[in-house]
Amino acid sequence: MINDKVLSIILGGGQGTRLYPLTESRSKPAVPIAGKYRLVDIPISNCINSNIKRMFVLTQFNSASLNRHIKNTYHFSFFSSAFVDVLAAEQTPDNKAWFQGTADAVRQSMHHFLRHDFEYALILSGDQLYQMDFNEMIQAHIDAGAKISLATIPVNAKDAPSFGILKTDNNNTITSFIEKPVTSLLPDWTSPVSDNMEKQGKVHLASMGIYIFNKDLLIELMNDKSTIDFGKEIIPQSIDKYDILSYQFEGYWTDIGNIDSFFEANIGLTDNIPEFNLYDLKQRVYTNARMLPTSKITGTQLNKAVIAEGCIIHAAKIERSVIGIRSRIGKESTVINTYMMGNDDYETLETMEKDKPEVLLGIGERCFIENTIIDKNARIGDDVRINGGKHLTDTETATYVIKDGIVVIKKNAVIPKGFSL
Template sequence: MDNVISVILGGGRGTRLYPLTKERSKPAVPLAGKYRLIDIPISNCLNSDLNKIYVLTQFNSASLHRHITRAYKFDNFSRGFIEILAATQTVESMNWYQGTADAVRQNLRFFNQPNIDFVLILSGDQLYRMNYEQLIKEHIRTGAEVTISVIPAERKDAPHLGILKIDEQSRIIDFFEKPKDGKVIDSFSLDASSFDRHGVSARGRTLLASMGIYIFNLEVLREVLKETNKTDFGKEIIPEIIKKRRVFAYFFDGYWEDIGTIKSFYEANLKMTSLTPSFDLFNEKAPIYTNPLFLPGSIINDSKITQSIIADGCIINKAEIHNSVIGIRSVIGKNVVIQDSIVMGADYYESEPNIRANRFKKIPDVGIGDNSRIRGAIIDKNVHIGENVTIENVKKLEQLDAENYMIRDYIVIIPKDSVIPSHTVI
């Protein structure tokens, strides 16, 4: 695997994940109590013996840079690295990244290294576990110039995905990005035998969707990006090159979720609280790595907790928590009820002088005050929630923008560093 460079795309503005992306990039959004989204592709790379990794960043990237710098270090003998390539003005280009392909194009010079034959292009905001070594071996076996990792999909999901057709050798012969027309979707339907040939059960799924994971021969990538000024792989580059390049599909049938919206982020986190989660954080053969914070174990006193994740360093006192994710350094007061919610925790423990100063200003402590009720919500980091606060979308509003909270996809979101005074009802 020494002849492969991995490129992780840091994503655009992340508008569909706003306000979680108000002060951070999509890959830096906290996940499962203690991780960040960027930890998923980086961990997949490291577990696949890929240790030459570039992360391309642009928007709100400070916290992402800090996390990567602190979390991932290689010794002097591994020849591995994780380097951040932030969008910057150069003699060749004065523009920001205009899309996924443009981001790679602007950094091609970094990939021209001795003994590098392949470039693996990954997204920084997807949740899945994959051994990329198998993908690369299949790419070499088929003699492909480009290989796209694909996953079986249901018809109802087609408008949100790039769908494709393959021939009997798994060569891609047609591609359509996010089709809305039913006739177009039907034209891409495959019979069960197409899945059976790859040891995949159709299970009612009739389509193949791109996962946004590409392996290119380096020379081919260089030629493709120089032949055109198109800016996006999925929408423009891939549909164009399948006509003249050997582009093959690699079948993947595990859990995969594109964390592109508040709803998908919320559901993916809560699914991990089940006894048999689709995405298993306890896999010792392929662990998820992150920044070691050296926090103490959580203190839980006289509380009832069911089907939930409790991260490190929490202080929970006489609370009731169900089907929820409680992030690092969460402080939860007495008689608090939390249900179907994500509490991201805090970046710090408040000092005594700071607590006294906040109380003088009538600002609640960081955490959740006594007797509060939270249901169906996402509480971002460092939020101050007072006593006797109720947070629940009782009116079933799909979307709302208020002064210190928002509703997206029926989910109440309290942005980072917000202050919710005591006795507030949301």
């Protein structure tokens, strides 16, 4: 089988500064999404659904929670060769530096990969939302006799300047590459696409940051220590040397690189027919099976709400919002256009009696919350009003950050009763 010849390498990314403060105490792949999953669950689930079950996750910043999540989640048969291993940056006698880029991360970890028998390395990003059958891409790679393959997605002229744009011939062979082109250059950077994509004006091919490398070539490329990044160096420098295939993908895909795209991706799950389909049994998204109780909702008007397990909700209204595991929302509160990540544990009656916290876990009573991300284990007191939007300027305090009009309540933050923003 093809997938037995594939080793998957999932890149955890750098410090994730653009997703700060969600990455203040956790790595990018460990950021919670959709109320119950983590970002790393997406590439891992795509691999499992493609029957690719040998995976390494490369990370170096705040990797403790990621390690814990993977250890608690991905258990395979004792007699299986399947695994998901986290490789954090490590100092060795030969190298005392941290990962300097995507290619450098793979280079420093090669000695771990080479302990396994494989013919193709599938290199994935740990911060993207999509569903893809990698077997189709791998088969296309083999059929084309390519040395390297890139997954590409057709985009329009408005979005193209945000990506690395590739140009292909009629055989889907990549002939040139440009990083984030200015709009005036785009007429010269069109490629053959399907009729459906052409009708939508999506005639520019953007790199998705998903690569297949033949093992021998990857080893050869990793010997050159002057290159540290796949997208900026290795791919552009390889175009004139090797046959590189563009594998066009036309499904939903988004790069969760900043707070705005993260927020939109999560809120988009509340649409009647969301672009990212969590209900597809053939493309399941796997995560930690927590065995939580059902959610309990009393007197709440719900409209386009996604509510995870184990919640206790007495709110007046929840609209176009994602409510994460173990969330608590008090009476007469309104939550609109908000992603609430939930809590790691319940606050028991015994704990409340003993500690007598001034503000309980979750959202208190008579609150109004809009255009907000509430990170894990936050405490929002009664009568709090948070009205996010473009009228707010970017700022940071000890308990919250405002970016592009979105208010992000930090993990474990305590917002006092009566606070208004």
